Amino acid sequence: EVQLVESGGGLVQPGRSLRLSCTASGFTFGDYAVSWVRQAPGKGLEWVGFSRSKAFGGTTEYVASVKGRFTISRDGSKSIAYLQMNSLKTEDTAVYYCTRAHDYGDYRADFWGQGTLVIVSS
């Protein structure tokens, strides 16, 4: 069974850093991209970025609002993806989901974690 479990959320002050983890199981982690999607309280979904699989270059891309502050990385030996969030702003407050995504074809995100809540507040 495919599973993705996020962890690392919590309350953090503006300007500080936080690292989220996404632990994957039930599939070959290295064969898929991993994306992060966030949802501010009561709002819609916002794509944050993704990390392609090695077969597709292992590159990363981000939405403009987090570029230069957030970094996605992955540890294939542990099947864990990370979202390093620096210089956090109050507008980064959201539930953060990690997803398994396809690197080719329709690029669909077919499995999602349960999400982890990040609150940026002083």
Add this chain to the structure above:
Amino acid sequence: DIQMTQSPSSLSASVGDRVTITCRASQSIISYLNWYQQKPGKAPKLLIYGASSLQSGVPSRFSGSGSGTDFSLTISSLQPEDFATYFCQQTYSTPRTFGHGTKVEIK
């Protein structure tokens, strides 16, 4: 960035009704369009990918159509468990933008 416009933003319907939600892209995205269902407090769930392909395990009352800039999600006979919010997402280019969502409520 490609803008995704969903309509309506909300609708009220009864069990058994046929419901259609539309999504328009600001430029052609060919068929790189996915639909997700989200229930309160839960993660989104993939329903349709590639504009019209049904994700494994999703009931056949859900269907998707469209190409280019105009797409639709249809629920042929609304069931109690279908009351939720639905989002479209384009995967033609990055950032992979979402529509603002359509909340389907009980009439």
